[in-house]
Amino acid sequence: xxxxxxxxxxxxxxxxxxxxxxxxxxxxxxxxxxxxxxxxxxxxxxxxxxxxxxxxxxxxxxxxxxxxxxxxxxxxxxxxxxxxxxxxxxxxxxxxxxxxxxxxxxxxxxxxxxxxxxxxxxxxxxxxxxxxxxxxxxxxxxxxxxxxxxxxxxxxxxxxx
Numbered sequence: 001x002x003x004x005x006x007x008x009x010x011x012x013x014x015x016x017x018x019x020x021x022x023x024x025x026x027x028x029x030x031x032x033x034x035x036x037x038x039x040x041x042x043x044x045x046x047x048x049x050x051x052x053x054x055x056x057x058x059x060x061x062x063x064x065x066x067x068x069x070x071x072x073x074x075x076x077x078x079x080x081x082x083x084x085x086x087x088x089x090x091x092x093x094x095x096x097x098x099x100x101x102x103x104x105x106x107x108x109x110x111x112x113x114x115x116x117x118x119x120x121x122x123x124x125x126x127x128x129x130x131x132x133x134x135x136x137x138x139x140x141x142x143x144x145x146x147x148x149x150x151x152x153x154x155x156x157x158x159x160x161x
Contacts, residue, residue, distance in 0.1 A: 074098075
C-alpha cells in the first residue's frame with residue numbers, strides 16, 4: 001500500500017489537491033481509494049492492466065455522458081496519471097456502480113462458455129445480492145450491450161443498493 005499511497009500523494013501534489021488519509025474509501029486487490037479535500041476519489045492501482053481497463057471504461061462512459069445506469073450512479077472521470085497509475089473520479093452515493101478494474105472490454109471473459117464456472121458465478125451472485133441479483137444482472141447486461149464492458153466483479157462493495 002505504501003507505493004499506492006506515494007503515487008496518490010504525488011498525483012494530488014501535481015494537481016494541487018490534498019489527500020485525506022483516513023478513512024480509506026476502499027481497498028482491494030487492485031488498488032486503494034482515498035478522498036481528496038476537494039471531494040473527489042483518488043484511486044491508485046497496483047496493476048497496469050487494471051489501471052488501463054478502468055481508465056478506458058471511465059473514458060468510454062464519459063464519452064457517452066453516462067452518470068447513471070438503470071438507477072445506479074456511476075462516478076465521472078475527473079483526471080488521471082498514466083505514470084502514477086492513478087484515477088480521480090467523482091464520489092457517488094448509493095445506489096452506485098463503481099470499480100471497473102476487473103472488466104473485459106469489447107470481448108467476453110474466457111470462462112463465459114464454461115457451465116460450471118457460470119453456475120458458480122450465479123451462485124455467488126445470489127449469495128451476495130439475494131433477491132437483487134436479477135437487478136444486478138440487468139446492470140451487467142446493460143454495460144455489455146451498450147458499452148462493450150463485461151463487468152466481472154459484482155459484489156456488494158462495488159454494486160451497492
